[in-house]
Amino acid sequence: MKSFLAKSQEVDHSWLLVDATDLVLGRMSARVASLLRGKHKPIFTPNVDTGDFVIIVNAHKVRVTADKMATKIRLTHSRYPGGQKAEPLGRAMEKNAAEAVRRVIKGMLPKNALGRKMALKLKIYAGDTHPHAAQQPVNITESFRQ
Amino acid sequence: MPRVKRGTMTHKRHKRILKDAAGYWGGRRRLFKTAKEAVIKAMDDAFRGRKQKKRDFRRLWIVRINAGCRLNAMTYNRFIDGLNKANIDINRKVLADLAIAEPAAFAELVAKSKAALA
Numbered sequence: 482m483k484s485f486l487a488k489s490q491e492v493d494h495s496w497l498l499v500d501a502t503d504l505v506l507g508r509m510s511a512r513v514a515s516l517l518r519g520k521h522k523p524i525f526t527p528n529v530d531t532g533d534f535v536i537i538v539n540a541h542k543v544r545v546t547a548d549k550m551a552t553k554i555r556l557t558h559s560r561y562p563g564g565q566k567a568e569p570l571g572r573a574m575e576k577n578a579a580e581a582v583r584r585v586i587k588g589m590l591p592k593n594a595l596g597r598k599m600a601l602k603l604k605i606y607a608g609d610t611h612p613h614a615a616q617q618p619v620n621i622t623e624s625f626r627q
Numbered sequence: 628m629p630r631v632k633r634g635t636m637t638h639k640r641h642k643r644i645l646k647d648a649a650g651y652w653g654g655r656r657r658l659f660k661t662a663k664e665a666v667i668k669a670m671d672d673a674f675r676g677r678k679q680k681k682r683d684f685r686r687l688w689i690v691r692i693n694a695g696c697r698l699n700a701m702t703y704n705r706f707i708d709g710l711n712k713a714n715i716d717i718n719r720k721v722l723a724d725l726a727i728a729e730p731a732a733f734a735e736l737v738a739k740s741k742a743a744l745a
Contacts, residue, residue: 484684484720485727523695523726523733527687 487526492519494602496534498618500609502542504625506585509543512625514589517599530595534602536618541578541607545570555584579605688723695726699737709740 497516501509515521519531545553550571558565573581583605590596604613611618641659647669648655648662655665693703710717715736717725725733 482720482724484687485724520690521694521697523691523698523723523730525687525690525694 487524487529487531489529492531494533496616496618498536498620499625500539500622501537502539503544506543506545509625510586510589514586517602530599532599532602536611536613537605538609538611540582540605541574543582578607685719688719691723691726692719695733696737699734701737706737706740709744713739713743715739
């Protein structure tokens with residue numbers, strides 16, 4: 482017997498909706514990353530994108546524990562001498578909450594071409610509206626609140 | 628005694644290696660010396676790969692069984708514990724296949740496992 486291996490053209494990608502209001506950023510992100518990757522499906526195949534599309538709304542209302550908005554700092558370097566910049570999570574959230582959340586989730590996906598492709602299935606909006614009504618996303622926010 | 632010239636055996640040896648290196652990139656398929664290195668390394672990798680394949684697949688099966696369990700409100704860890712306690716001896720390859728092809732049968736196994744734990 483050969484083990485089943487999914488084929489990319491045969492995988493169903495459903496659409497899921499998560500309302501990030503008052504969810505803890507890291508815990509939500511870990512779950513979402515797993516959904517994007519497809520690890521919740523028995524047909525999971527590592528070299529095929531078996532994941533679902535995930536829409537996150539109210540990204541700016543996401544919560545972190547303790548004072549991480551001030552103390553969780555992202556370092557970037559321009560590669561010029563003295564070019565290191567530091568940005569606390571709070572400032573990143575103010576500037577562009579959707580992008581800040583996207584970075585967190587992307588960091589939990591595989592660092593390769595397939596991982597980048599999976600990240601494209603992630604749609605994040607700071608507000609509570611999204612333009613994907615036609616895809617009829619299923620709201621799974623409840624399963625995140627426990 | 629007939630006179631023996633060298634070259635025939637060398638050619639034969641080179642030919643065998645170069646045949647194994649068919650399809651390699653650049654000098655690795657054309658030059659004997661680099662081809663030989665490449666073939667030795669390739670065989671090393673293949674040997675290791677045959678061992679790793681077994682581990683890789685077991686890991687994949689476990690991920691799939693876990694996904695199937697979570698659809699039935701359970702975790703892999705507790706599912707296996709329950710199966711052991713119920714004396715159900717099905718290997719992970721078959722369990723993973725059941726989770727995909729026969730979700731109903733798999734759900735039944737999860738129920739049995741839960742009963743054994745209760």
